[in-house]
Amino acid sequence: MPGQSLFDKIWDAHVIADLGSGTSLLHIDRHIMHDLGGGRGLRRLSELGHKLRNPELIFATPDHAISTEPGRTSETTPLSSGYMKVLREETKKHGVRLFELGEDGQGIVHVVGPEMGISLPGVTLVCGDSHTCTHGAVGAMAWGIGSSELVHVLATQTMVQAKPKRMRVSFSGRMHDWVRSKDLILYLIGRLGAAAGSGSAVEYAGPAIRALSMEARLSLCNLSIEMGARFGMIAPDDTTFEYLAGRPFAPEGRMWDRAVSHWRTLPSDPDAVFDREESIEVDAIAPQITWGTSPQDVIAVDGIIPDPASAANPSRRHEMELAQRYMGIEPGRPIAGTPVDRVFIGSCTNSRIEDLRDAAAVARGRQVAKNVTAWVVPGSYIVKCQGEAEGLDAVFRAAGFEWREPGCSQCVAANGDVVPPGQRCVSTSNRNFAGRQGPGSRTHLASPAMAAAAAVAGAITDIRQLA
Amino acid sequence: MTMFTVLEGVAAPLLRENVDTDTVIRIERLVSLEKVDLGHWAFETLRYRKDGSDNPDFVLNQPRYRGARILLAGRNFGCGSSREGAVHAILGMGIRCVIAPSFGDIFFSNCFQNGVLPIVLPQAEIDKLAEEARESAAGGAFAVDLEAQEIRTPGQRTVSFATDPNRRRALLQGLDPIATTLQRDGDIESFQQRDRQARPWIYG
Structure with missing residues (x-):
C-alpha cells in the first residue's frame, strides 16, 4: 500500500461514516463565523428547529460588513449596525464565543484563526468564506462552505464531503530580492490557470516552501481557491510550531x-x-502583477501586456479583449508606468504584521504620489496594536497613507469601503474580478511591497527599480 | 430540499469561461438589509446597461432564451466567492440546471443544497448542445432526466451524464441534508468520545 499524503491522514482521522462513492461524513473540529453569515446562520438553525451541537468549537468575529474607518463603531454604517445586532444577539443566545470590536480576536477570520491558535495542524476547519483555504498553511484541512452547509455544521458538527483529488506543487530554488510568497502563488495560477485546482486539494511542498515564514505560507495558501482548489495546505514543521506556541487557543504544557x-x-x-504533480523553480519568478479580471491574468511587473491575438483559441481571445477593455489597458505596452488612483x-491575503513591515519599508521616507489615495x-486588532507598537502607523501616516481599523475593507467592498467606478487600484487582496472592489473598479493584484511602490510612484512600478 | 426529477425547458448558452460568483450576483445585492429579488439582479453587470435598461446583447435577454431553465456554461462556472446567493440568483431567474465542463467547487456544492442540478460534460458536448439550442425553434425543448441520468435534446439526441449517487438520491427524493445526518447522531457522539481521548486539545 502506498504512503499517505498530509491530506489523506487528516481526512482519515475525521471520518465518522463512509457514505459510499468516495463520500464521507467528516467531523469538523473548528468553525469560524463572520458577521455576514454567522448571525444569520444561527438564526436559521433555530428557525429549522435544530440545536447548536458544539458551541465550544465555534468562534465568531465581525470583518466583512464592518467599516474600517478610523474611529469606527458597529454603528458607523446602517449595514454593519444591522449585521452586528444579529451577530451579537445570536452568539449570546447560543453561547458562541464572539471576539468584539477593539479586543484580541477581532479581525479578518483568516488572520484571526492562526494568530489566536484556533487553526491548528491536523484539524478540520470550515468557515462560510471561500478563502478558508488560508488556514491550510498550518497543516490543517480547511475549506470554504456555503450558507446551507454552515447551518448543517452548526446542527451536526459534521460535513458530508466528497473526497477531492490530491495535487502537489513543489517549489525549489531561491527567491530573488523583493519576490514574496504572493508572487509565487500568482505566478503558479498564471501558469496553470484559474481552474487547475478544481476538484482538488493542493499541497505546497519543497525547499522553497519550507524556507517561508508562517505568515508568508498563509498568504500563499490563501490564493488556492483562485486556482480553483477548495483546499490548499502545507505540512506542519518547526516553523509552524514556533508560530503557534503560546497563542491563546493553542494547547499548553504537556498537552502542547x-x-x-x-x-x-x-x-x-x-x-x-x-493525482497530479507540478514543480516550480522560484529563481525564474519576478514580482508579479495582474493585468486582467481573473487572477490567472498575471505577468511579471517588467513584462508587456499580452496581445489577445496571441491567445490559444478564439474564446480566450475574446475574454482577453473584454478584460483589457474593462481594465482600460492596451496590449503590447509595458504594464509598469500605468498610472494608479488607489x-x-x-485583506486576508496580505494584512499581517510581516506584510505591513514590508510595505512600511518601502513607504519610509517617501510620499504617496499626488492624486493617489492609499490605505x-x-x-486584525492584534496586528493593528503590533503595528502601532512598532511605529508602522506613524511611518505610513508620515508618508500619506491612511491607517485604518481591522476588517475586510476594500477586498469585499460590502462595508462602505469601495474603489470608485473607473478608478485603478493596486491591491494586495486576492480577486481582480470585474467590480470586485466596487462597481466599475479596476484591480491589479500584487504584493504589499509592490503596492507601496505603486503608491509612492503614482503608477505600477517595479519595486526592484524603486529600491 | 427541493426535489429534482425531470426538468423540461429552454437551454441558454452562456459560454464564457471563469464566470465568477461576483458576476452572478453582486455583493451589494446580497448584503442589503431589505428583502431583495435576487433573480432580478442575477448577472446584473452583463444583463443591464448603465441606465438600467436591458442589454440586448446578453444571451438571457434574447427573446428565445427568456425563461430558460437550463444554462449551458463555460469552464469553471461559479468560481470565486462561496456566496450561496449566486445559486439563489440563478434560481430566481428560473434556472434549475447548469451544464458546464467544470465548476467552482463551492458553487457546485451549493447547487445541490438548493435543488439545482449542476452537470459536468465535456466542452465538445456542450458546444453541440449550444448549437442545438441556437438552431431549434424557441430555444428548443430540452429535458434533463435525473432518474435516467440523460439529457434529451430537441434534435432527438440522448446525452448521458453522471452524478454522485448520494447527491442524486438526495435530489430525487428531496431529502433534508441535516435530518439525514442527524440519523447518525449516535455515530457522531461516539466519534467525539473517542476523539476526546485521542486529541483532547481539540476540545479545550
Missing part, C-alpha cells in the same frame, strides 16, 4: 508536547501518491 508529537506524524509520507494594503488596513 502531546499535540506536537501527533503533528509531527502528519507530513506526507515519502511514497505518497498524488492603493489598498490589506493600510491591518488584518
